Amino acid sequence: MHFFRFRQRPVEIIAFMAIFAALDAVLALFAAFFPGSTIFLLLLIPASSALIALLCPGQWIPIFVLSTFGVCMASSAWNFQATLFYVLPSLIVGGLYGFLFRKRTPSSYLLFGVSLLQFLLFTLSLYLLKLIYEIDVFSLLLSAVGKAENEYTSHVFPLFCLAYSLAQMVLTDLFLRLVFTRLRVPNEEASLPRWADYAIALLFGALTFSLVWFAPTLGYFALGCFLYWSIAIAVTAFPYARAYLYFILGGGVLLIIMLFALLYSLCPADTGLALTGLFALPLLLCSFLSDRLMKKAPEHRINPQ
Numbered sequence: 001m002h003f004f005r006f007r008q009r010p011v012e013i014i015a016f017m018a019i020f021a022a023l024d025a026v027l028a029l030f031a032a033f034f035p036g037s038t039i040f041l042l043l044l045i046p047a048s049s050a051l052i053a054l055l056c057p058g059q060w061i062p063i064f065v066l067s068t069f070g071v072c073m074a075s076s077a078w079n080f081q082a083t084l085f086y087v088l089p090s091l092i093v094g095g096l097y098g099f100l101f102r103k104r105t106p107s108s109y110l111l112f113g114v115s116l117l118q119f120l121l122f123t124l125s126l127y128l129l130k131l132i133y134e135i136d137v138f139s140l141l142l143s144a145v146g147k148a149e150n151e152y153t154s155h156v157f158p159l160f161c162l163a164y165s166l167a168q169m170v171l172t173d174l175f176l177r178l179v180f181t182r183l184r185v186p187n188e189e190a191s192l193p194r195w196a197d198y199a200i201a202l203l204f205g206a207l208t209f210s211l212v213w214f215a216p217t218l219g220y221f222a223l224g225c226f227l228y229w230s231i232a233i234a235v236t237a238f239p240y241a242r243a244y245l246y247f248i249l250g251g252g253v254l255l256i257i258m259l260f261a262l263l264y265s266l267c268p269a270d271t272g273l274a275l276t277g278l279f280a281l282p283l284l285l286c287s288f289l290s291d292r293l294m295k296k297a298p299e300h301r302i303n304p305q
Helices: 010-033 035-055 058-075 077-102 107-132 137-144 153-182 194-211 216-240 243-264 272-300
Strands: none
Touching: 010 035, 010 058, 010 077, 035 058, 035 077, 035 153, 058 077, 077 107, 077 153, 107 137, 107 153, 107 216, 137 153, 153 216, 194 216, 194 272, 216 272, 243 272
């Protein structure tokens, strides 16, 4: 589409940015009148800043984020908290997404990077809520699930925030890729060595089981990262896995279940949850075997193409 093309002239860039800033302001105004429509902010506003990052020079991204935030503030000034806690983070995350997408960042690294940024912004928004409005979201959530008296829940809360951020960014990623496909935006990812994925996963696994004993908050955060990379590796490896690898995976999971039951009672009260990281080990093993078999497959073809 001619409208969705890369722009270099300042006049074109400003006009292009103004269109999307106006659309975002309308969305923010709509969300102010209908709070239940906030989900549209979390999906559509990142798409606008991602498109700006894709189709305009990089130095214009901060200008778009700040100017759009100002326009949204002006259009829904009485709904300041929604603009601050939904619109601004969505603009920032979408800008980073578009920038990394434009740099041909592989999907697993892109999603992990924007999820970490979303995690930081989400955590910051919780502190701002407590500072400005004296609303302790952490205590409200604990009261809702009946765990207000549990002293160990604070150790797991960063893991919950990371899981929330990952879930939100997975939905955003699916939506943005659908938009980019419709607009025929090329998606050529850079190729990185496969061993790097395994190295990152094992690094977070080692951090999980070393930190959880004396710094459980950091240990559980590392657990979330470990599980993410294990699943990301498996998603790309298992569609091409041999059938018997699924039997190996099933046997490995059964073994881990028995090991989990044996070790859980031996762990201190606030560290047993870290044992869920053991379930990633058979997943990584089968993914590694699948990758090795895929590399060896062409060598055994009779008529290689």
